[in-house]
Amino acid sequence: MKTTVVGSYPKPKWLLEILNMYGEGKIDKSLMEEAYMDSVKSVVKDHEIAGVDIIWDGEMRREEMVSYFAERIDGFKIYGEVRVWGNAYYPKPSIVSELEYREKLVIDDFLYLKSITDRNIKVPITGAYTIVDWSFNEYYLKREEAIYALAEVLNREFRGLVRVGANYIQLDEPAIPTHPEELEIAKNAVEIMVKGIRAYIGMHICYGDYRAIFPDILDFKVDQIDFEFANRKFEDLKILEDYDYDKDLGFGCIDVHSKTVESVEEVKRAIKMALDIVEPDQLYVDPDCGLKLLPRNIAFEKLRVMVKATNEVKKEFDL
Amino acid sequence: MNVTTTVVGSYPRPEWFRDYLRKVEGLQKELNVKVDEEIMKKAISEILDEQRRAGIDLPTDGQLIWHDFLLTIASRLDGFEMNGLIRYFDNNLYYRIPITRAKIKRSAEILYDLDVAFEIYRDIKAVLSCYTITKLSKNMFYKKYDEFLWDMCRAIREEIKRLESMGVKYIQIDEPSLIYAKRDELGLLEEIFKEITRVKSETILMTYFGSAENIFPEVLDFGFDVIGLDFVEGYEENLNVVREYDIHSINIGIVDGRNTKIEKVNDLKEKFEKIVSSDNFKIVYTSPNTGLEFLPRVKAYEKMELLTKLRGVII
Numbered sequence: 001m002k003t004t005v006v007g008s009y010p011k012p013k014w015l016l017e018i019l020n021m022y023g024e025g026k027i028d029k030s031l032m033e034e035a036y037m038d039s040v041k042s043v044v045k046d047h048e049i050a051g052v053d054i055i056w057d058g059e060m061r062r063e064e065m066v067s068y069f070a071e072r073i074d075g076f077k078i079y080g081e082v083r084v085w086g087n088a089y090y091p092k093p094s095i096v097s098e099l100e101y102r103e104k105l106v107i108d109d110f111l112y113l114k115s116i117t118d119r120n121i122k123v124p125i126t127g128a129y130t131i132v133d134w135s136f137n138e139y140y141l142k143r144e145e146a147i148y149a150l151a152e153v154l155n156r157e158f159r160g161l162v163r164v165g166a167n168y169i170q171l172d173e174p175a176i177p178t179h180p181e182e183l184e185i186a187k188n189a190v191e192i193m194v195k196g197i198r199a200y201i202g203m204h205i206c207y208g209d210y211r212a213i214f215p216d217i218l219d220f221k222v223d224q225i226d227f228e229f230a231n232r233k234f235e236d237l238k239i240l241e242d243y244d245y246d247k248d249l250g251f252g253c254i255d256v257h258s259k260t261v262e263s264v265e266e267v268k269r270a271i272k273m274a275l276d277i278v279e280p281d282q283l284y285v286d287p288d289c290g291l292k293l294l295p296r297n298i299a300f301e302k303l304r305v306m307v308k309a310t311n312e313v314k315k316e317f318d319l
Numbered sequence: 320m321n322v323t324t325t326v327v328g329s330y331p332r333p334e335w336f337r338d339y340l341r342k343v344e345g346l347q348k349e350l351n352v353k354v355d356e357e358i359m360k361k362a363i364s365e366i367l368d369e370q371r372r373a374g375i376d377l378p379t380d381g382q383l384i385w386h387d388f389l390l391t392i393a394s395r396l397d398g399f400e401m402n403g404l405i406r407y408f409d410n411n412l413y414y415r416i417p418i419t420r421a422k423i424k425r426s427a428e429i430l431y432d433l434d435v436a437f438e439i440y441r442d443i444k445a446v447l448s449c450y451t452i453t454k455l456s457k458n459m460f461y462k463k464y465d466e467f468l469w470d471m472c473r474a475i476r477e478e479i480k481r482l483e484s485m486g487v488k489y490i491q492i493d494e495p496s497l498i499y500a501k502r503d504e505l506g507l508l509e510e511i512f513k514e515i516t517r518v519k520s521e522t523i524l525m526t527y528f529g530s531a532e533n534i535f536p537e538v539l540d541f542g543f544d545v546i547g548l549d550f551v552e553g554y555e556e557n558l559n560v561v562r563e564y565d566i567h568s569i570n571i572g573i574v575d576g577r578n579t580k581i582e583k584v585n586d587l588k589e590k591f592e593k594i595v596s597s598d599n600f601k602i603v604y605t606s607p608n609t610g611l612e613f614l615p616r617v618k619a620y621e622k623m624e625l626l627t628k629l630r631g632v633i634i
Contacts, residue, residue, distance in 0.1 A: 079579055080615025082331070085404055085413035086386045087341045092615070094579040134411055138580035178406065 001280040002053040003310050007124035008290030009058030010299050015039040036060055044117050050303035054120040057113045065126045066134045067091040075099035094136040099149040101156045110166050127171035128154055129186045144185045151192035158197045170202040177208025183216045190220050202226055206289045210236050215243045226250020228288035240277050249278045252288035254302045261301045267309035280319050285310045322603050323376045324626040328446040329610030330381035331619050336362040354384055363436045374627030379444050380436035389448045393417035397424040408528050417456040425474035444489040445482050449475045451496040472511045483520050491523040498529045505537040516542030527609045530556030536564050551575045551608035562597040569600050572608030574625050579618045587629045
């Protein structure tokens, strides 16, 4: 039984200020780089103090989970922002030519993180299905062609990652449950992404109706699926039970949409429910999703509670 | 042939207006701030100018403060409570789901933002919806769905009467949910829409996100002056519809409002000619198949220009 995170963490306020100054051209690139590296150090320290077993760098460089990668892959072009809801917007990329590998996406972030921590590392990256689903397609005749082409690009990145020592990759695929009719395509895409990759593969899925993706999702070529449970009051555990869930389980048990910090007791209760479904060594305890929208002190407290609850359950079960 | 260019309704917000809304309303789910009228006027007039500049004959106000797409109409009626976020059709867009908690009533203007636009420019189209609102909300009050729909219909009719007395000449009713209507609903829908269309203004029914073949021929008796069909996502089926039935006036949704790819004018021309040669239309509008806010603003503008270019090459 391990504790981990989904990926993002609140950016320190000073980093946001420096980012603004950088945007206005008031500081140079080397200072910005130093700020990124120092912010990763502070985030890592937060994770270490909280006691999380498997960590990531908090995604200090990522503004957003689709365009960040699209900007670094040939074939994408960003014309501007579109709305997701209310007053929230994102730069939605367009696929305008053949998708091809251009430069490293996360390898340098991994190497830097490895150089500053002894903790185990998970590398989260938005999956091919979700990136294409959240982009316009001007080039490929069929959607699946774009998805498979992008999966090849990501596969190349993963091979590079494993070469430099990464052993745990997480595909972030929140778009999968929004199109249950395309599960076959999503499944093929995962197979392309992980082809020849000797690493532990997780897949993070949030939002949407989980029931619509069962039981097919159990055939995806991943070692672990990470779901959000706290946001839906753990009702979805029933689905796992109904379908004899047998993969490792990423167990989202901290609500990232609420500023109320959970009590150790309620998290312990949740973990025990998960242990009714999987064995302790199959269980990865984590928050529902990335923590970036929370105030930093609350994100930190939530991680601390999560680790404390996990440790107490371990002790009670003599693990 | 006399072709009038128009848009379906929504348009990307000017960037400064987006920043303003974010500042006064925040990002979260409580979006009930009344927008300053002068600021709203500035934003709407910018969008009206933009549409006119691109060559749009019949513009809209751009629905610039519609946070919940068509469901914004519910948020302006009594009896609804706006709740958690839910996906808007098959878009990567989310709206707050309206829940009925009491009898649906109209106690204030629904399209108060249209009034602002109407002051600036009179040849403008008002956009409302009825059936789709009931289909995309959650009913926790009415025992019978029919009663819910009738109350909705009365509220919308009251608003149309108000708009008419104000001098609005074009009323568009957006009903994307109609393409999923069941055959046995069509009798009730005929009564509902006959009530809604019993006005002097020109009424336009707009369907999109697919073909409307399911509601033919019944929809011809709903009383609309113009029927709008999506010839991007339901091209083949809707082409059969116009070949088979006698539609006197049509809105041809011909430019793709959900993809940044800019179509070739000649391809559009070929499509257009196929559509109009199959019937003898009295009024022909051309428009994107959907609202334009699915696109970044620069592309939304190019899509409108495309309509103007298309009109330039058709005889």
